[in-house]
Amino acid sequence: MNTRLRTIKIISRIALGLVWFYEGLVPKILFLRADEIGLVQSSHLVWQTPELTLQILGVAQTLAGLWLIIGLAERTAVFIATSWMLILIALVASGNPSMLVDPYGALVKDLCLIACAITVWTLGRTQFAPG
Numbered sequence: 001m002n003t004r005l006r007t008i009k010i011i012s013r014i015a016l017g018l019v020w021f022y023e024g025l026v027p028k029i030l031f032l033r034a035d036e037i038g039l040v041q042s043s044h045l046v047w048q049t050p051e052l053t054l055q056i057l058g059v060a061q062t063l064a065g066l067w068l069i070i071g072l073a074e075r076t077a078v079f080i081a082t083s084w085m086l087i088l089i090a091l092v093a094s095g096n097p098s099m100l101v102d103p104y105g106a107l108v109k110d111l112c113l114i115a116c117a118i119t120v121w122t123l124g125r126t127q128f129a130p131g
Contacts, residue, residue: 009123010071012116013078017068019113020081024061028054039095075124082117085110 027033032051040050047053064084067077089110092099100107 005123009120012119012123013071013074014069016078016081016113016116016120017065017070019065019109020061020068021065024058024063024065028058028061035096039092042095043091045091075121078117078120078124082114082121085113085117 027036032054036054037050040046040053045053047056064077064081068074068081089107102108
């Protein structure tokens with residue numbers, strides 16, 4: 001049983017990390033999208049340019065994803081990532097409320113990520129016995 005819980009925790013943490021890594025690298029660094037640029041621009045939380053702001057966010061998200069994948073201080077990493085996610089949900093909702101009802105949008109994905117984060121947080125407290 002303990003081995004199964006450990007496996008569930010690791011899979012949840014890595015899945016969470018992979019999503020953070022992907023979301024930072026692909027849409028914010030490699031392939032900037034006009035809708036994300038517009039969202040940042042309308043938020044008025046811009047550092048120099050919306051594109052640069054997204055790229056900085058992308059680097060931060062990519063690093064957070066790597067941190068989660070590696071698993072060092074996993075509860076701290078999960079807490080920071082989930083807090084950041086909740087802030088981003090609020091910013092996105094205030095800038096573009098229609099994204100909250102988009103079946104392919106951020107909210108549906110973020111609810112799954114929060115479930116992974118809760119799993120890692122909860123099982124991170126458990127001391128696993130060998131075997």
